[in-house]
Amino acid sequence: MNLPAHLSLSVLPSLSFALVAPPPPQEPAREQNPEISAVELESHVRFLASDELRGRRTGSEELNRAARYLAREFESYGLEPAGDEGSYLQEMFFVVETWEALPEVDLVSGDGEIRSAVYGQDFRVRQPGGDGSFELIVVTEDDALPELQGDSIALCLDGMSTSKARRWLEAQGVPLGIGLDLLVTFTRKPGKSTTKLPRAGRPRLAQEDFDPSPTPWIEVSPALRDFLLGGELKRIDLRLHHSRELLPTYNVIARLPGRVAEPGKGLADEAIVVSAHYDHIGVMAAERGEPAADGGEPDLIYNGADDDASGVACVLEIAQKFASLGPQERELLFLLATAEELGIIGTSFYLDHPSTPLENTVANLNFEMVGRPDEKAGGVGKLWLSGHERTSLMKTYQANGLDIVADPYPEQNFFSRSDNIVFCRRGIVGQTFSSYNLHQDYHRVSDEVETLDFEHLQGATAAGLEAVRLVADGTITPEWLEGGQPAARGR
Numbered sequence: 195m196n197l198p199a200h201l202s203l204s205v206l207p208s209l210s211f212a213l214v215a216p217p218p219p220q221e222p223a224r225e226q227n228p229e230i231s232a233v234e235l236e237s238h239v240r241f242l243a244s245d246e247l248r249g250r251r252t253g254s255e256e257l258n259r260a261a262r263y264l265a266r267e268f269e270s271y272g273l274e275p276a277g278d279e280g281s282y283l284q285e286m287f288f289v290v291e292t293w294e295a296l297p298e299v300d301l302v303s304g305d306g307e308i309r310s311a312v313y314g315q316d317f318r319v320r321q322p323g324g325d326g327s328f329e330l331i332v333v334t335e336d337d338a339l340p341e342l343q344g345d346s347i348a349l350c351l352d353g354m355s356t357s358k359a360r361r362w363l364e365a366q367g368v369p370l371g372i373g374l375d376l377l378v379t380f381t382r383k384p385g386k387s388t389t390k391l392p393r394a395g396r397p398r399l400a401q402e403d404f405d406p407s408p409t410p411w412i413e414v415s416p417a418l419r420d421f422l423l424g425g426e427l428k429r430i431d432l433r434l435h436h437s438r439e440l441l442p443t444y445n446v447i448a449r450l451p452g453r454v455a456e457p458g459k460g461l462a463d464e465a466i467v468v469s470a471h472y473d474h475i476g477v478m479a480a481e482r483g484e485p486a487a488d489g490g491e492p493d494l495i496y497n498g499a500d501d502d503a504s505g506v507a508c509v510l511e512i513a514q515k516f517a518s519l520g521p522q523e524r525e526l527l528f529l530l531a532t533a534e535e536l537g538i539i540g541t542s543f544y545l546d547h548p549s550t551p552l553e554n555t556v557a558n559l560n561f562e563m564v565g566r567p568d569e570k571a572g573g574v575g576k577l578w579l580s581g582h583e584r585t586s587l588m589k590t591y592q593a594n595g596l597d598i599v600a601d602p603y604p605e606q607n608f609f610s611r612s613d614n615i616v617f618c619r620r621g622i623v624g625q626t627f628s629s630y631n632l633h634q635d636y637h638r639v640s641d642e643v644e645t646l647d648f649e650h651l652q653g654a655t656a657a658g659l660e661a662v663r664l665v666a667d668g669t670i671t672p673e674w675l676e677g678g679q680p681a682a683r684g685r
């Protein structure tokens with residue numbers, strides 16, 4: 195007898211007892227795979243993709259909070275720290291530039307008359323730097339760099355185009371005007387006035403020679419040349435409303451050493467890097483927000499539940515399982531990378547500062563957007579593999595009974611769009627597991643936890659665990675197929 199749906203057993207305890215023997219308590223579907231906990235997967239995703247973490251933008255305090263969460267997880271699994279100085283964190287610094295308002299330049303004549311230059315029309319900023327008031331000294335390309343007294347000299351490179359000015363500065367031993375106060379060159383023709391803020395450079399990795407306050411360089415319209423060089427000008431006042439911050443961000447890395455059977459024997463000196471990126475794209479500019487359906491505040495947060503909180507949760511669960519399973523033949527490194535959305539920068543930084551020498555690294559197995567089933571991969575619990583035609587990996591998985599299928603969207607070029615690709619450019623086999631089905635929430639504020647399927651994520655993680663295990667225990671050693679290895683790209 196079937197009870198009407200709304201009268202489930204729990205509602206009518208007495209009745210049910212009277213009527214039929216209660217069936218054994220069913221494990222909620224998602225705990226079917228005893229090894230992988232969907233509850234833990236969901237709790238990881240719910241934290242990482244919460245509004246609280248404000249879209250996990252690189253350089254944000256929220257992303258660093260996520261990094262500390264991930265490090266605590268790795269520590270709680272008993273994995274070895276593989277970051278800086280015995281920690282799980284590998285630190286790097288990002289330069290984040292911000293324009294708070296339109297830059298301002300005032301030209302002050304000897305009799306105190308102030309002429310405010312119009313941004314876009316009379317001047318533009320080639321290189322932002324510190325504000326100040328400057329007296330003008332003019333040189334041409336035939337001159338040598340004069341002795342500059344004091345720290346408020348604007349050096350006007352008269353008659354030099356930008357490239358000629360760069361070469362002249364190089365030749366004078368002050369590349370980009372390093373150490374000078376202000377550079378002034380002239381454009382060939384006046385520009386157009388604009389109220390649009392200058393484009394802030396994309397956050398970028400600070401190089402060793404990072405200069406916190408480079409020399410400001412403005413390019414002035416030829417229409418102002420006579421006023422500047424005609425002898426009337428007393429000084430230039432610069433207020434650029436620009437700031438440059440050096441913000442720390444972290445890769446989070448843990449290690450499970452390989453099983454050392456006999457010294458020099460086995461595969462223990464070989465490593466696999468299992469990865470996912472934990473950063474996302476932050477918060478949308480308020481003016482771009484769409485009013486909420488209920489007329490409430492527009493949702494501006496890119497929660498990144500599928501991209502890539504799902505992959506991070508998957509890697510955490512796999513790391514936990516291996517920590518409890520103990521050392522495998524090969525060493526396992528678990529890398530949760532930052533700054534993928536800014537151009538795979540966190541993983542590139544890892545490759546320049548590897549926890550285990552790259553020559554000992556046999557593969558990168560990367561997990562990206564595994565939170566929603568893809569019918570083209572076989573539906574719930576199934577994964578597809580990018581770059582399947584380039585290496586032996588997929589075929590050997592299938593030969594070992596692991597049903598991982600080919601990336602169904604070769605036209606999307608996913609092989610080159612995630613963290614694996616930078617390993618490949620160093621000659622290391624690197625491929626991405628995913629179940630991304632081209633859903634419409636990609637890089638939208640709608641990529642929310644509620645859109646994920648945790649039964650699927652559980653199954654996908656179980657498949658991922660098996661995929662890692664087959665390489666970790668030495669059953670599979672992935673190799674490039676003829677012509678499969680992409681060309682190295684300059685770093």
Ligand SMILES: [Zn+2]
Pocket residue numbers: 471501502534562563
């Ligand atoms: Zn992603």
